[in-house]
Amino acid sequence: MRFGQWSKIKVSLIVQKYGGTSVGSIERIRAVATKAVAAHRAGHQVVVTVSAMSGETNRLVSLIEGVSDRYNKREYDVVVSAGEQISIGLLAIAINALGVKARSYLGWQVRFLTDSIHSKARIREIEGFRIREDLEKGHIVVIAGFQGVDEAGNITTLGRGGSDTSAVALAAALHADWCDIYTDVDGVYTSDPRIVTSARRLDRISYDEMLELASLGAKVLQTRSVELAKKYKVPLRVLSSLQEGGGTLLTEEDELMEKVIVSAITNSRDEAKITVLGVPDRPGVAATIFGALAEANINVDMIIQNISESGETDMTFTVPRGDYQHALETLAIPVKQIAAREIKGDPTIAKVSAVGVGMRSHAGVAQRMFKALAADGINIQMISTSEIKISVILAEKYMELAVRTLHDAFELDKDAGDRVIAR
Numbered sequence: 001m002r003f004g005q006w007s008k009i010k011v012s013l014i015v016q017k018y019g020g021t022s023v024g025s026i027e028r029i030r031a032v033a034t035k036a037v038a039a040h041r042a043g044h045q046v047v048v049t050v051s052a053m054s055g056e057t058n059r060l061v062s063l064i065e066g067v068s069d070r071y072n073k074r075e076y077d078v079v080v081s082a083g084e085q086i087s088i089g090l091l092a093i094a095i096n097a098l099g100v101k102a103r104s105y106l107g108w109q110v111r112f113l114t115d116s117i118h119s120k121a122r123i124r125e126i127e128g129f130r131i132r133e134d135l136e137k138g139h140i141v142v143i144a145g146f147q148g149v150d151e152a153g154n155i156t157t158l159g160r161g162g163s164d165t166s167a168v169a170l171a172a173a174l175h176a177d178w179c180d181i182y183t184d185v186d187g188v189y190t191s192d193p194r195i196v197t198s199a200r201r202l203d204r205i206s207y208d209e210m211l212e213l214a215s216l217g218a219k220v221l222q223t224r225s226v227e228l229a230k231k232y233k234v235p236l237r238v239l240s241s242l243q244e245g246g247g248t249l250l251t252e253e254d255e256l257m258e259k260v261i262v263s264a265i266t267n268s269r270d271e272a273k274i275t276v277l278g279v280p281d282r283p284g285v286a287a288t289i290f291g292a293l294a295e296a297n298i299n300v301d302m303i304i305q306n307i308s309e310s311g312e313t314d315m316t317f318t319v320p321r322g323d324y325q326h327a328l329e330t331l332a333i334p335v336k337q338i339a340a341r342e343i344k345g346d347p348t349i350a351k352v353s354a355v356g357v358g359m360r361s362h363a364g365v366a367q368r369m370f371k372a373l374a375a376d377g378i379n380i381q382m383i384s385t386s387e388i389k390i391s392v393i394l395a396e397k398y399m400e401l402a403v404r405t406l407h408d409a410f411e412l413d414k415d416a417g418d419r420v421i422a423r
């Protein structure tokens with residue numbers, strides 16, 4: 001389905017999400033109200049979920065850090081969830097001012113039930129009846145993104161960027177016909193346009209590709225939101241609230257997508273590398289190291305293990321850069337327990353990845369990628385692959401060069417049909 005046809009279909013329920021920039025000022029809030037009202041007047045039932053006004057959540061985080069760097073995560077959630085309360089109220093007022101009834105709700109009021117992992121809670125269930133009641137009455141319902149409530153009634157938040165996930169979860173729970181994510185970019189690009197000037201907007205992308213892109217550093221959507229969209233087959237559009245345009249449609253994979261070998265090149269500075277040297281080669285050492293990290297709630301991404309001839313192992317892995325110090329501290333004792341020789345780290349790395357569902361059916365993609373990097377004298381420190389992605393870790397200073405090189409190597413500036421498939 002192309003989304004040009006969508007307007008012809010009589011749709012009953014749509015969820016719109018507006019990010020921080022889109023509600024960043026009174027003027028922009030009015031513009032959002034106008035868009036929501038337009039959809040309402042076109043005959044749709046409209047649920048809007050919003051983020052805090054741009055910069056607000058960061059401001060709240062810095063207030064917390066100003067009070068104490070050893071803060072409790074429960075209280076963190078109480079503070080950082082506050083930004084959305086203001087934006088939903090203002091938006092509802094703006095919609096009312098346009099003559100359409102609107103009501104705003106916080107997460108706990110419409111019951112976004114989550115687990116109790118403060119600052120990165122997961123949604124378990126949404127009790128949609130209140131929302132439905134309001135929609136039946138012809139109201140536009142405005143819901144605070146990013147937040148929920150646990151069984152015990154504590155306020156939780158879904159992780160930074162979590163209002164995307166709120167929107168998709170709402171769309172799934174309400175069986176919405178589609179979900180529009182309005183943001184400050186007009187879609188998903190073949191690469192970050194700030195790095196590659198010839199980057200192009202993709203009309204469509206599969207959930208799987210987007211999942212890789214989101215987890216590989218493309219900041220357009222929170223990863224969890226894409227997982228949910230895929231699981232519940234929510235058709236999702238990423239659009240700009242600041243300019244008109246078709247945006248990018250996230251949808252299930254089709255034959256056309258498979259013809260393109262690589263759809264996008266992503267980059268991320270969000271990781272740090274840790275190496276545990278001289279690990280005795282015996283069962284249980286990996287369990288000790290990664291068990292300790294899991295217990296500290298630190299996600300490990302790539303892992304490489306090398307057994308040298310002396311029977312010792314070097315174990316290298318990456319963790320989120322924000323957890324780097326915490327990871328080193330967490331590992332101090334386990335590393336002694338397993339009698340490893342040394343632990344080292346490097347937070348100045350970057351990850352660059354090529355993503356495309358076409359990799360499933362085309363050989364030689366990795367080879368083309370490594371060759372291009374080698375030609376630019378870029379050293380690869382770690383490699384990991386999945387069915388539809390190849391990622392490399394390299395020194396942070398080479399990141400932008402690597403992205404441009406790979407964008408060229410896979411001819412992403414060209415129309416898919418004009419690319420040279422085999423080399």
Ligand code: ASP
Nearest residue numbers: 051057146160161162163
């Ligand atoms: N306001 C929250 C944040 O800044 C949630 C979001 O924007 O999606 O992370």
Ligand code: MG
Nearest residue numbers: 019161164220
């Ligand atoms: Mg966002």
